[in-house]
Amino acid sequence: MGLKVPHTTNYLTEHFGDDGFVSLKGYEAQGGYEAARKALTRMQPEKLIELVKDSGLQGRGGAGFPTGLKWSFMPKDEDRPRFLVCNADESEPGSFKDRILLERGPHQLIEGILIAAWAVGAEKTFLYIRGEYSEPARVMQQAIAEAGESGYLGQGAMGTNFSHEVVLVRGGGAYICGEETGLLESLEGKKGQPRKKPPYPAEFGAFGMPTTVNNVETFCHVPHIVRRGAEWFRGIGTEKSPGTTIFGVSGHVVRPGLYELPLGTSLEQIVFGHAGGVPGGREIKGVIPGGMSMPILPAAELDVPMANESLRERQTMLGTGGIMVMDDTTCMVRVGCVIAHFFRDESCGQCTQCREGTGWMEKILNRIERGAGEEGDLEILLDVSAKMEGATICAFADAAAWPIQGLLRHFRDDFEMHLRHHRCPFHEGFRL
Amino acid sequence: MTVRITVDGAAYEVEEGRTLLQALDDLGVLMNGVEVPHYCWHPKLSIDGSCRLCQVEVEGVPKLQIACDTRVTDGMVVHTKSERVRKAREGVMELLLVNHPLDCPICDQAGECKLQDYAFEYGVQHSRSREPRRALEKRVELGPTIVLDQERCILCRRCVRFCREVPGTGELVVENRGDRSVIAAFPGAPLDNDYSMNVADICPVGALTTKDFRFKMRVWFLDELPGVCTGCSAGCNIHAGVANNRVYRYVPRRNDAVNETWICDAGRMSYREIGSASRIHHPQVRGADGRLTAAGLGDALAVAAARLRAAIEGGGAEAVAVLASPHATNEDLLALRRFLAALGAPPESAGVAVPTGASDDLLLREEKAANAFGARALGFGGADAVIERVRSGAARVLLALGHDILAPAHLRGDVSALALLDGVILLDTHRSALERIAHVVFPARHALEKLGTLTNAAGRVQRVQPVVEPAFAAWSEGEILLRLGEALALPGFEEPAAWDPHAVSKSLGEELPAFAGIDVDSVGHEGLPLRGESA
Numbered sequence: 001m002g003l004k005v006p007h008t009t010n011y012l013t014e015h016f017g018d019d020g021f022v023s024l025k026g027y028e029a030q031g032g033y034e035a036a037r038k039a040l041t042r043m044q045p046e047k048l049i050e051l052v053k054d055s056g057l058q059g060r061g062g063a064g065f066p067t068g069l070k071w072s073f074m075p076k077d078e079d080r081p082r083f084l085v086c087n088a089d090e091s092e093p094g095s096f097k098d099r100i101l102l103e104r105g106p107h108q109l110i111e112g113i114l115i116a117a118w119a120v121g122a123e124k125t126f127l128y129i130r131g132e133y134s135e136p137a138r139v140m141q142q143a144i145a146e147a148g149e150s151g152y153l154g155q156g157a158m159g160t161n162f163s164h165e166v167v168l169v170r171g172g173g174a175y176i177c178g179e180e181t182g183l184l185e186s187l188e189g190k191k192g193q194p195r196k197k198p199p200y201p202a203e204f205g206a207f208g209m210p211t212t213v214n215n216v217e218t219f220c221h222v223p224h225i226v227r228r229g230a231e232w233f234r235g236i237g238t239e240k241s242p243g244t245t246i247f248g249v250s251g252h253v254v255r256p257g258l259y260e261l262p263l264g265t266s267l268e269q270i271v272f273g274h275a276g277g278v279p280g281g282r283e284i285k286g287v288i289p290g291g292m293s294m295p296i297l298p299a300a301e302l303d304v305p306m307a308n309e310s311l312r313e314r315q316t317m318l319g320t321g322g323i324m325v326m327d328d329t330t331c332m333v334r335v336g337c338v339i340a341h342f343f344r345d346e347s348c349g350q351c352t353q354c355r356e357g358t359g360w361m362e363k364i365l366n367r368i369e370r371g372a373g374e375e376g377d378l379e380i381l382l383d384v385s386a387k388m389e390g391a392t393i394c395a396f397a398d399a400a401a402w403p404i405q406g407l408l409r410h411f412r413d414d415f416e417m418h419l420r421h422h423r424c425p426f427h428e429g430f431r432l
Numbered sequence: 433m434t435v436r437i438t439v440d441g442a443a444y445e446v447e448e449g450r451t452l453l454q455a456l457d458d459l460g461v462l463m464n465g466v467e468v469p470h471y472c473w474h475p476k477l478s479i480d481g482s483c484r485l486c487q488v489e490v491e492g493v494p495k496l497q498i499a500c501d502t503r504v505t506d507g508m509v510v511h512t513k514s515e516r517v518r519k520a521r522e523g524v525m526e527l528l529l530v531n532h533p534l535d536c537p538i539c540d541q542a543g544e545c546k547l548q549d550y551a552f553e554y555g556v557q558h559s560r561s562r563e564p565r566r567a568l569e570k571r572v573e574l575g576p577t578i579v580l581d582q583e584r585c586i587l588c589r590r591c592v593r594f595c596r597e598v599p600g601t602g603e604l605v606v607e608n609r610g611d612r613s614v615i616a617a618f619p620g621a622p623l624d625n626d627y628s629m630n631v632a633d634i635c636p637v638g639a640l641t642t643k644d645f646r647f648k649m650r651v652w653f654l655d656e657l658p659g660v661c662t663g664c665s666a667g668c669n670i671h672a673g674v675a676n677n678r679v680y681r682y683v684p685r686r687n688d689a690v691n692e693t694w695i696c697d698a699g700r701m702s703y704r705e706i707g708s709a710s711r712i713h714h715p716q717v718r719g720a721d722g723r724l725t726a727a728g729l730g731d732a733l734a735v736a737a738a739r740l741r742a743a744i745e746g747g748g749a750e751a752v753a754v755l756a757s758p759h760a761t762n763e764d765l766l767a768l769r770r771f772l773a774a775l776g777a778p779p780e781s782a783g784v785a786v787p788t789g790a791s792d793d794l795l796l797r798e799e800k801a802a803n804a805f806g807a808r809a810l811g812f813g814g815a816d817a818v819i820e821r822v823r824s825g826a827a828r829v830l831l832a833l834g835h836d837i838l839a840p841a842h843l844r845g846d847v848s849a850l851a852l853l854d855g856v857i858l859l860d861t862h863r864s865a866l867e868r869i870a871h872v873v874f875p876a877r878h879a880l881e882k883l884g885t886l887t888n889a890a891g892r893v894q895r896v897q898p899v900v901e902p903a904f905a906a907w908s909e910g911e912i913l914l915r916l917g918e919a920l921a922l923p924g925f926e927e928p929a930a931w932d933p934h935a936v937s938k939s940l941g942e943e944l945p946a947f948a949g950i951d952v953d954s955v956g957h958e959g960l961p962l963r964g965e966s967a
Binding site: 174176191196344345346347348349350351352353355356357358359360363364367374376380384387390391392393 | 479480481482483484485487495496501520523524526527528530531560561562563564566586587606608609610611612613
């Protein structure tokens with residue numbers, strides 16, 4: 001049975017309804033590995049990096065860093081082994097796009113990895129898969145074996161003298177292992193705690209070797225760029241954010257799911273046009289545009305094009321494209337409690353501001369929700385979140401602070417009602 | 433290569449490649465003119481960068497930077513006193529205190545607590561938090577020496593890094609994550625190494641305390657007096673914590689040329705020897721009944737002099753076997769050299785026997801005596817020849833300074849070796865097997881009860897000074913020898929002279945070229961290497 005795809009499809013997910021596409025044969029039937037053949041046999045690594053730079057591809061793991069630029073950071077003329085890491089730790093609440101890319105297009109990912117490996121001269125890729133992703137891990141393991149048997153991976157890939165190996169590693173199940181240096185620590189068998197930077201992974205990465213870490217989806221765009229060119233890629237999406245991405249829509253919508261759409265598609269178009277709007281004729285209250293760590297937008301701002309440059313103007317970011325829709329029955333203080341609890345639980349605990357700030361925020365929010373909020377609480381919340389911003393080893397503290405700031409920016413009334421009435425004014429059905 | 437940096441308007445030239453905190457520490461101005469408070473950073477441990485307290489403003493860099501992990505660059509301009517920095521520190525301090533139990537009144541660290549100090553200096557004076565504080569274990573035994581209070585811990589992880597990087601034993605970890613993080617030892621593998629108690633010193637708060645010191649004394653009653661550990665020949669620099677004329681603890685005193693910032697547990701615990709019940713409390717003379725009885729110094733000197741005189745009259749200086757103490761100061765030992773010279777015996781005729789024990793590559797030295805190197809530098813010979821002279825009967829009297837010649841390393845309790853002697857004259861600090869058969873016993877001062885110098889295993893001459901005054905009669909070995917020389921009317925000892933360690937120390941350089949320019953008043957608190965030694 002094919003995957004039922006009510007979703008809009010584009011080049012990444014075009015064949016995901018076809019079960020055969022998962023196999024090497026099915027993938028090859030759709031022109032699979034032709035891009036890798038072209039790259040490895042006809043393109044110098046520098047040319048390839050230039051191509052990816054020209055395409056304007058931005059990392060799809062959340063930060064949106066230019067992929068070609070990241071590749072160019074790998075040191076040249078060095079004897080040390082180089083590694084790639086494919087970050088498949090997808091752990092941002094609201095994000096589930098990488099899972100489908102792993103499950104339905106494993107060879108697309110392997111091809112992207114192979115091309116990237118050629119570009120940066122990596123001998124090995126560690127595919128770090130979120131521990132809970134057992135089915136994606138199974139599919140990938142099988143695809144890696146197939147690609148090896150068919151000569152795409154291993155010694156002398158596709159008749160060239162380039163060799164590449166993909167090693168699948170299962171994560172231990174912590175949000176912070178999705179942060180690239182937290183991932184590297186975990187990969188090395190240590191506790192998942194981000195490293196201070198510099199040195200950056202390109203200089204001192206996995207096992208101390210030059211390493212490039214890219215998200216699953218980022219790799220998946222690469223074969224298409226190689227096949228069809230930078231200009232083609234730039235023709236999709238916005239000028240600054242080219243290409244498509246896979247938006248994961250969840251929450252109060254009629255058709256939750258994954259939608260591959262050009263960057264710059266308006267949030268309104270995604271929520272109403274594709275996901276069918278809010279069920280039961282209710283109104284939208286707010287939408288988190290890019291995974292839980294990104295600040296929420298109110299209903300009035302759904303006109304925003306889903307691209308970093310336009311989202312930044314609204315004080316939020318594209319993140320991982322995980323769109324969470326909340327209707328007018330939603331208590332935004334409860335949303336804050338849920339978010340704060342998650343980040344308190346997941347903070348690795350190294351940096352003072354993050355370790356203590358996440359807990360303090362959660363306690364204040366829970367107290368407000370219980371009806372025991374006091375005057376000054378909101379100012380403390382804003383102040384604590386400000387102190388957490390930009391002051392720690394990794395961006396986790398920012399990710400914990402921003403959504404609370406966003407809730408207070410757009411839904412301060414909800415908080416003040418709690419303070420005024422000493423109880424939660426929303427329905428009783430929901431329990432933390 | 434050096435680079436120029438400017439910190440708060442003052443220009444400094446610093447070594448390239450250092451981080452800001454390292455550079456300030458190299459210059460000796462960190463927390464001593466340039467105030468950059470810090471918790472996780474320690475000069476002798478790897479950089480952690482997690483407490484985030486040492487943020488400073490670097491011109492041209494938009495975000496505040498942590499000084500512990502920001503490398504100096506030429507022309508770097510740093511501000512440590514700006515409003516932004518002040519606010520950032522205040523923020524970190526507030527967050528560190530949100531869950532801290534604030535149990536200072538019952539906390540051993542109070543008075544030397546960096547959380548107290550920095551909260552006072554850089555924090556706000558009241559807490560905005562109304563939330564319940566984290567409740568954790570208040571008394572976790574991490575091992576035989578250290579107790580952890582999880583609530584007080586600020587998770588700077590110095591202790592974790594110490595165990596991994598200094599003794600290399602790695603017993604400690606951070607268990608759990610986020611605000612549930614606690615310091616812990618692995619199950620079945622307690623914190624138990626030769627340096628374990630250092631974790632209490634480097635703990636900036638009252639989370640780690642030593643079982644030995646906790647609840648014994650409030651630290652503000654302690655005078656922290658500089659000294660040198662006498663546990664072995666490493667000569668680790670210490671502060672002796674003294675109150676009511678009693679030493680309560682040793683803590684390491686930083687000396688990068690000797691012990692950096694560490695001390696071994698055995699050395700740390702050697703403070704107990706000073707106030708030990710087995711100290712020799714007064715001069716004693718063995719009476720006709722064969723029992724040692726207390727005597728005045730004059731009587732003891734007279735008996736000792738009589739024994740020595742009889743021996744010398746019978747067999748000359750050869751008839752006196754002398755053991756030089758590896759525990760005594762260089763000054764005491766110079767006095768012994770002079771005494772021997774007056775007897776007509778060369779210094780090498782006296783022997784040095786050094787107790788030995790476990791050693792390692794870090795601080796522990798095999799020779800368990802603070803001045804073994806110094807004793808040899810002063811020209812004293814080996815102990816074996818001296819023991820042979822005793823055993824053979826060639827020597828009639830044994831004059832032993834600070835030696836238990838019957839100890840396992842030497843005669844293994846074989847009293848028969850001493851059977852041919854007419855007399856044993858002992859100058860020592862503690863009771864011993866030799867004391868039980870000695871004819872005259874003089875109580876000597878411990879190295880930390882007198883002024884002088886000790887030469888460590890690397891040839892570094894270091895100063896000791898009296899940190900306590902013995903509550904009983906005790907003298908420097910040098911002073912007793914001076915009096916003994918007078919009692920014997922030896923040449924050079926005719927005029928009664930006061931024991932003046934300053935003057936004796938000055939003449940070390942005159943009599944021994946290796947000590948040129950080195951004396952108790954010139955070595956300072958960090959010592960100087962003997963001429964010709966690289967230490």
